[in-house]
Amino acid sequence: MTTCSIDPTTFMIAYVRDGATIASGLEPYLAKPLHAARYVVQADLAALPAAGLDPARSRHGRSFHYTQTTTPVNDPGAISLWHLWVDASPVEAT
DSSP, X not given: OOOOOSOOEEEEEEEESSOOOIIIIIHHHHHSHHHHHHTTEEEEEEEOOOTTOEEEEEEEOOOOOOXXXXXXXXXXXXXXXXXXXXEOOOOOOO
């Protein structure tokens, strides 16, 4: 059996209209023990430098098992989430 050390990955894009950022909104949300447990947070958010953007990455466990296989092959393992918050505030006319 061959194993892969790269986590499955997904992307999440948030359109933000209230000026919130990952640091001011998502980071404190996932840091709360209840939310960290619910979303099986395995690694804190890691901010990623990108001019004019607000990206970050987090790692989460998954609480299901594949039913068509047996242990230990049925464990889906962790997943990496790449977050991008986009400022969608209305542009004021000048």
